[in-house]
Each structure stands twice: as structure tokens, then as C-alpha cells.
Amino acid sequence: MKVDIGPVTRLEGHLSIETTIENNVITEAISKGEMFRGFEAFLKGRDPLDAQQITQRICGVCPYAHAIASSYAQENAYNLKVPPNGRILHNLIQGANHLYDYLLQFYQLAALDFIDVTAILGYKGNDTDLTTLRNWVKAEVSSDTSFPAAPFLPRLSGKYISDPDINVGALKHYIEALEIQKKANKASAIFGGKFPHATAIFPGGCTQNPSIDHIASYRSLITDVKDFIHKKYIPDLLAVAGGFPEYWEIGQSKGGFLSYGLLPFGPELDSKRLFAPGVLLNDKITPVDFDAIHEDVKYSNYSSPSGLKVRDGELTPSIHKKGAYSWVKAPRYQGEMIEVGPTARIMVDYLQNNNPKIRQLVDKFAGMAGIQAGNLNSVLGRHLCRAISAVVIADFLLEETERIDVKGPYMAEYNLPKSGEGFGATEASRGALLHYIKVENYKIEKYECVVPTTWNCSPKDDKDQPGALESALIGTTVENPKEQIEANRIVHSFDPCLGCAVH
Amino acid sequence: MINRREFLKMAACLSASFGISNFPEIVHAALKKIDPATIPKLIYLQGQSCTGCSISLLQAETPNAVSMITEYSKLSFHADLSATSGKQALDLIETYISGQAGEYFLAVEGTIPWGMPEACVIGGKPFAEYIDEAAKTMTGAIAIGTCATHGGIPAAEGNLTDAISLKEFYKRKKINPLLISIPGCPVHPDWVWKTIIDLVQVGVPELIEGQPKSFFSRKVHELCPRYHDFQQEIFAKKLGEKGCLFKLGCLGPDTHADCPTRWWNGGQTWCIDANAPCIGCASSQFASKKDFSFYRLFEQARIKTLENSK
Numbered sequence: 001m002k003v004d005i006g007p008v009t010r011l012e013g014h015l016s017i018e019t020t021i022e023n024n025v026i027t028e029a030i031s032k033g034e035m036f037r038g039f040e041a042f043l044k045g046r047d048p049l050d051a052q053q054i055t056q057r058i059c060g061v062c063p064y065a066h067a068i069a070s071s072y073a074q075e076n077a078y079n080l081k082v083p084p085n086g087r088i089l090h091n092l093i094q095g096a097n098h099l100y101d102y103l104l105q106f107y108q109l110a111a112l113d114f115i116d117v118t119a120i121l122g123y124k125g126n127d128t129d130l131t132t133l134r135n136w137v138k139a140e141v142s143s144d145t146s147f148p149a150a151p152f153l154p155r156l157s158g159k160y161i162s163d164p165d166i167n168v169g170a171l172k173h174y175i176e177a178l179e180i181q182k183k184a185n186k187a188s189a190i191f192g193g194k195f196p197h198a199t200a201i202f203p204g205g206c207t208q209n210p211s212i213d214h215i216a217s218y219r220s221l222i223t224d225v226k227d228f229i230h231k232k233y234i235p236d237l238l239a240v241a242g243g244f245p246e247y248w249e250i251g252q253s254k255g256g257f258l259s260y261g262l263l264p265f266g267p268e269l270d271s272k273r274l275f276a277p278g279v280l281l282n283d284k285i286t287p288v289d290f291d292a293i294h295e296d297v298k299y300s301n302y303s304s305p306s307g308l309k310v311r312d313g314e315l316t317p318s319i320h321k322k323g324a325y326s327w328v329k330a331p332r333y334q335g336e337m338i339e340v341g342p343t344a345r346i347m348v349d350y351l352q353n354n355n356p357k358i359r360q361l362v363d364k365f366a367g368m369a370g371i372q373a374g375n376l377n378s379v380l381g382r383h384l385c386r387a388i389s390a391v392v393i394a395d396f397l398l399e400e401t402e403r404i405d406v407k408g409p410y411m412a413e414y415n416l417p418k419s420g421e422g423f424g425a426t427e428a429s430r431g432a433l434l435h436y437i438k439v440e441n442y443k444i445e446k447y448e449c450v451v452p453t454t455w456n457c458s459p460k461d462d463k464d465q466p467g468a469l470e471s472a473l474i475g476t477t478v479e480n481p482k483e484q485i486e487a488n489r490i491v492h493s494f495d496p497c498l499g500c501a502v503h
Numbered sequence: 504m505i506n507r508r509e510f511l512k513m514a515a516c517l518s519a520s521f522g523i524s525n526f527p528e529i530v531h532a533a534l535k536k537i538d539p540a541t542i543p544k545l546i547y548l549q550g551q552s553c554t555g556c557s558i559s560l561l562q563a564e565t566p567n568a569v570s571m572i573t574e575y576s577k578l579s580f581h582a583d584l585s586a587t588s589g590k591q592a593l594d595l596i597e598t599y600i601s602g603q604a605g606e607y608f609l610a611v612e613g614t615i616p617w618g619m620p621e622a623c624v625i626g627g628k629p630f631a632e633y634i635d636e637a638a639k640t641m642t643g644a645i646a647i648g649t650c651a652t653h654g655g656i657p658a659a660e661g662n663l664t665d666a667i668s669l670k671e672f673y674k675r676k677k678i679n680p681l682l683i684s685i686p687g688c689p690v691h692p693d694w695v696w697k698t699i700i701d702l703v704q705v706g707v708p709e710l711i712e713g714q715p716k717s718f719f720s721r722k723v724h725e726l727c728p729r730y731h732d733f734q735q736e737i738f739a740k741k742l743g744e745k746g747c748l749f750k751l752g753c754l755g756p757d758t759h760a761d762c763p764t765r766w767w768n769g770g771q772t773w774c775i776d777a778n779a780p781c782i783g784c785a786s787s788q789f790a791s792k793k794d795f796s797f798y799r800l801f802e803q804a805r806i807k808t809l810e811n812s813k
Contacts (some may be wrong), residue, residue, distance in 0.1 A: 047801050
């Protein structure tokens with residue numbers, strides 16, 4: 001039987017998944033991106049410096065990643081010499097944005113798949129947040145209002161955590177996380193100008209000067225976020241993992257992994273990064289080659305040619321194309337299906353022995369959970385890799401503030417060219433993000449983006465290989481085929497952003 | 504006894520002609536105590552959007568987002584926060600839109616692809632159909648962010664879907680609902696939440712061209728703390744310099760918004776305090792024309808090259 005579990009909520013944008021179920025097992029999954037805007041079309045002919053502003057509007061959840069990728073691409077296209085402070089400020093902005101996003105993803109987007117909200121009704125303590133929440137839920141469910149206690153109810157049927165203390169604790173942290181994510185965003189906004197959609201990020205640096213005043217505020221905010229990560233986020237994640245150990249096996253994607261690397265240590269874009277770049281295919285890591293990427297459109301709503309390389313990308317919508325089921329294109333690396341995101345980022349770094357802290361954390365948590373490194377490719381693995389990323393990034397950001405030269409320049413000197421081209425590659429919180437710009441006669445001639453969820457939620461490619469999420473869903477046992485909370489957990493572990501995927 | 508919907512419609516007419524301050528005192532008093540049964544239920548739907556406005560709404564400080572969705576409004580549906588999903592979620596939305604779940608406000612983020620309805624679909628049904636049907640049952644609609652109020656980025660010149668704002672959609676459909684427009688890319692959380700508090704405690708706020716007067720009556724430039732620099736002709740010439748940012752392309756003189764006095768992210772900062780020119784994100788013309796760039800640096804480089812070649 002066929003069941004569409006869309007629209008899938010608690011993710012960014014418009015995603016439906018059409019599943020085929022036989023004997024309570026998903027035998028086929030069709031991932032459908034249902035919204036299209038066409039950024040690459042309307043960027044053409046614009047002023048090149050509009051790009052890091054306009055591309056942020058691809059995604060309001062991770063706008064800073066787009067600003068950074070666009071800035072990198074433009075730095076390459078303009079041959080900018082970036083001052084050390086300029087890169088540090090980029091890092092401070094982007095890193096803080098990752099921290100907010102991990103907290104939002106775990107608590108607001110994913111936790112309600114595991115945590116039993118109704119446990120609040122039995123709360124007997126005297127915490128103000130929790131008693132307020134309890135009284136509100138009580139009043140709601142005893143009223144005659146339609147859909148009481150929304151947006152927390154109704155919910156999908158299935159097994160939730162039974163321990164009332166874990167549930168109530170996680171609900172308290174759900175509320176606290178909403179406060180803490182604001183601190184991470186305040187920190188990034190100090191140098192970004194505002195969040196979402198920063199105006200102060202430019203190719204070559206940032207317009208806000210790194211004064212002691214600004215650095216002190218930034219450090220204070222990030223220290224609070226770091227504290228929450230260690231004391232609340234990681235224990236809550238481990239508690240969820242303890243209640244659902246089968247999810248170390250469930251939701252495994254069946255292809256390779258790609259990471260562009262994140263947070264360069266020096267002003268040059270090819271300097272060593274906190275997270276190393278690389279492609280993991282057939283147990284072998286190789287350096288990333290942008291020309292090995294092409295985008296198929298056999299099952300996408302475009303009539304433009306299939307299999308084009310990034311710099312040759314085209315975009316002609318075709319809404320009634322036979323067989324097409326998604327606005328998302330299908331990027332492939334050397335023809336292979338790829339997962340990007342936290343698991344890719346951590347595995348690619350771990351296997352290259354790049355960052356000792358990552359190795360140490362992976363080994364520590366794997367030991368605690370009794371899993372192998374291979375289990376990082378799973379629902380819980382993706383959540384754990386986000387948490388490990390959070391720990392490593394928070395420490396790095398505090399160290400990075402100490403490298404600022406408060407008297408040094410923080411913006412590159414511009415000598416803007418008539419023409420040029422460049423790639424910009426970084427890691428958004430959701431994974432590998434690539435921008436490409438080509439400038440002709442002071443205008444954008446071509447702009448292309450290959451975005452994390454383009455990889456993860458891609459439809460099948462020209463060889464009929466499923467996308468990463470599709471492959472992770474196939475084989476999953478679902479108790480209630482009509483609702484499929486199990487499939488929802490898998491989808492959420494990828495943290496899809498459909499605004500990004502299609503753009 | 505008039506019901507809430509009739510009251511709000513009347514209030515909209517009255518406030519348009521007199522301004523809310525002219526309401527009889529008794530009306531204010533009657534509405535000051537919040538009755539949980541009467542706070543507005545929000546069905547929040549996303550068209551061609553980036554979710555940036557939703558994320559911005561979570562950055563609210565006083566009141567914070569949790570208070571806003573429990574004490575002052577009920578967030579009956581929001582795709583990013585609702586526990587419900589799939590068919591269960593669609594049933595919830597349909598119950599409201601078909602008028603079977605009582606009064607509600609429709610909140611819309613993003614544009615509507617007028618020329619290509621398939622470019623935005625929720626559960627197999629074009630987004631446009633939801634907002635068309637909702638117009639028959641909703642108390643009113645709130646357009647959240649510049650996409651929904653004026654078209655913004657998805658409606659930029661050269662877009663392939665003929666993306667339009669909510670106001671334009673209802674105009675083309677010849678529907679005239681109560682519509683409050685709150686621009687900004689993204690919106691400032693206060694602009695939305697405090698409009699909703701107004702709705703709860705007083706009624707429809709005074710609007711100018713559909714936008715709440717209290718936030719959008721003055722230009723960024725008029726309120727700017729660097730207005731003195733402008734008068735003294737102290738201009739930033741390079742990115743990162745202090746002073747008036749006008750010569751770098753600042754659109755503060757063309758943009759109605761109270762950013763200079765409100766600031767962003769809980770008062771932490773705002774664009775011009777970070778030496779970043781205003782790009783006019785709350786303006787009706789935001790990003791609309793290719794030749795109207797945010798900054799003047801490429802234009803200056805082009806002119807310089809021309810002069811050097813003479």
C-alpha cells in the first residue's frame with residue numbers, strides 16, 4: 001500500500017514522502033520537494049555584491065552559512081586578500097549560528113518524536129516554567145477548544161519515553177533551549193548586524209569592528225551556550241538514546257559521505273579547517289573535487305539537461321514533466337549517491353585523524369553507548385554528531401576570540417574586477433554547502449548553489465539510485481503505516497531544509 | 504452583543520478613519536483583561552518562504568515566544584513547531600479553513616506563485632487554494648514579512664513563478680479581508696507579536712497602507728543615530744568605516760521602519776550599529792529591480808575603470 005506521510009512538519013519548508021508499505025516495512029520512498037523559487041534565475045544580471053544578501057534568503061534557518069559560502073566564492077572571484085580578523089569574524093558569526101541550529105534541531109524539531117509531552121500533567125514540583133506549562137495544558141485539554149494544547153498536541157501515535165523525570169526534564173529544557181538559542185544568535189548578530197539575515201557579512205570580512213566591548217559580549221553569550229550544551233543538551237540526547245537504542249541501527253543511508261570542511265584556521269580558504277574536508281566513498285577518503293559533482297534531473301521538475309556540472313548548471317522549470325516528482329535536483333559525486341551533514345562531517349574528519357578532540361569525543365560516546373563508528377550512520381548517530389560538533393565548535397569559538405588583533409583590519413581592501421569566477425565551500429549545520437559565482441562586466445553572469453538538503457532529500461538520479469533520505473527510509477519497519485512515527489524520526493535526523501534544497 | 508470578528512471588522516474601519524486612540528474608554532477597559540477563550544488562534548502557513556520570519560519570531564524577548572503562543576495567542580498550527588504531521592496535520596488545517604473549528608487568524612509567511620501554483624504545494628494541494636478558501640472563514644489575515652506583504656526576494660525581477668504578496672493575491676481574487684501587513688526581511692519579532700497583543704487587548708491597531716503605524720510611520724534615516732553624521736557630511740567611504748553609510752548605498756532614507764530605536768536580537772545590535780548599510784528589507788521595493796543594487800561598490804569600480812581608460 002502507498003501512504004504519503006506529508007506534509008512532514010518540524011523541518012524547514014515543504015516536504016512530502018510517498019512510501020510503499022508491505023507487511024509494515026517501507027519498500028520504497030519517494031522524497032518530494034514541493035516548493036520552488038528559482039534563485040539562480042533571478043540572481044543573473046544582478047550586482048555581484050547583492051549575492052551574499054540574496055542567497056541568505058534561500059534559508060532563514062541557516063542564512064549565515066549562505067552568506068559565508070557566497071563570501072568565499074566572491075573572495076575567490078575577486079582575488080581578495082582577507083585580513084586575519086576578517087576570517088576570524090566570519091568564523092565567530094558562522095560558528096555561533098551552528099550552535100543555535102543544533103539546539104533548535106534537537107529540542108524544537110526532533111525531541112517531540114521521543115518525549116512524551118503529556119507527562120507534564122503529572123508534574124508535582126514547583127518549577128515556574130513547568131507549573132505554568134502544566135496548568136496551561138490542563139486548562140486547554142479540559143476546555144472545549146478545538147485542538148487543545150496545540151502546537152504540542154495532537155501528535156502521531158507510537159512509543160514515547162516512559163520515564164516521567166526524563167520527559168519533564170526534557171520539556172523544561174525545550175523551554176530553556178528557546179532562551180539559549182537566542183543567546184547564540186545574539187552572539188552572531190554582534191558581528192552580523194542582525195539575525196536572521198545578516199547585513200554586516202561581506203566577502204573579505206565583516207563591517208563590525210572587533211572591539212573589546214563586542215568581544216566581551218560575544219564570549220559571555222557563547223559561554224552560556226556552551227554550558228547548556230554540556231549540562232543539558234548532551235545528557236538529554238543520551239537519555240533519548242537510552243530509551244531508543246534501536247535507532248543506532250535505524251535510518252542508515254546507503255551511499256558515500258561528503259564534507260567541505262568547516263571553520264578555517266587562517267585567512268586563506270585552503271588553510272587547515274577545524275573540521276577537515278573530504279569525500280568518503282567505498283571506505284576511502286579522497287580530497288574534494290568540485291568538478292566531480294553533477295546534478296541529475298530525470299525525476300526533477302526541470303526540462304534543462306541532466307547531469308550538468310555545477311559551473312554549467314541550468315534551470316528551466318517543467319511542471320508537467322513525465323515521471324518527475326520533486327523540485328529538488330539530484331546531485332551525485334562521481335555518479336555516487338552521497339549523504340552530507342553532521343555524520344559526514346564527523347566521519348570524514350575522524351577517518352583522517354584531523355581533529356584530536358573529535359576522535360576523542362566519538363570514541364568516548366561510542367564507548368558509552370556501546371556502538372561502533374559505523375553506527376554514526378543512523379538516526380541517533382546524526383543527533384550525536386550534531387552534539388559533538390556543538391562541543392567542538394563552542395570551544396573553538398572561545399579560543400578564536402583570543403586570536404583577534406583588536407587594532408588590526410577586519411575588512412579586505414576591495415579592488416573589484418570586471419570579471420571573474422569562484423567556488424565557495426563550507427559546512428552549513430545541515431552539511432556541505434557549495435556556491436559558485438561567475439561575474440561578467442560587473443554583473444552576475446551565473447550563480448549556482450548545491451545545498452546540503454539538495455543532496456540528502458534528492459530524488460532518484462538518472463541511474464535510478466535513490467537519494468540519501470530515500471535510501472535511509474527503505475527497509476524501516478513501521479508500526480502504524482498510516483502515521484509512521486518511525487519514518488518521521490528518520491526524516492528529522494537529517495534536519496531537512498527544503499527552502500535550501502530547491503532554492 | 505457583537506462577536507469578536509464583527510468587532511475587529513468594525514475596529515478596522517474605525518481605526519482607519521479615526522485612529523485607535525479615539526475609541527471610547529469603555530472599549531479599552533472591556534478588552535484589557537485577557538479571556539483565554541477569546542485569544543486569537545493562529546493558523547500559520549508558509550508559501551514561498553525561507554522560514555526566516557518564523558525563526559525571527561522565536562527571537563522575541565518581552566514577551567518571549569512561549570508566552571506569545573500560550574498567553575496572547577494560540578499557535579494552532581505552525582509547520583516548524585507543531586507535533587502533528589502528515590494527514591493528521593492536513594485534517595487540522597482543513598478543519599479550521601472549512602470553518603468547523605471556530606474563529607481564527609491566518610498568518611502567512613512567503614509569496615504565492617501566481618503564475619505557477621505547482622511551485623508551492625502543501626500535502627498535494629497548491630498553497631494558493633488554502634489561502635483562497637481561508638478567506639471565506641478567517642477573522643482576518645496577517646501577512647508576515649516582506650515576501651507576504653510586497654513580494655520581496657521571490658518576486659524579484661526575473662523570477663520564474665510570478666510570485667506575489669498576499670495583498671496582491673486577494674486583490675487579484677477580488678477579495679477584501681481584514682489584512683494586516685508587517686514587512687521586514689525578516690520581520691522583527693516585536694512588530695508581529697506586539698500587533699497581536701494589540702489585537703488581543705485593544706483591537707486592530709492604526710494602519711498606514713495596511714501596516715501598523717506604530718512601527719512603520721518613520722523612515723530609518725529620520726530616526727538614525729547617525730543622522731548627525733549625515734548633516735555634517737561625515738560619510739563612510741569604505742566598508743567597515745563609521746559615519747553615515749549613505750554613500751555606500753544605505754537605503755535608510757527610503758525605508759519605513761523603527762529599527763534605529765528598536766534594535767534587533769533583544770536590543771543587542773542592528774544593521775547600522777554594525778556599520779552595515781540598510782538594504783531596505785522592510786521596503787515595498789526590497790530587492791525588486793536588478794539594476795537597483797544594495798551597494799555602490801561595483802558601480803564605483805566600473806566608473807573608475809572607465810575614467811582610467813579615457
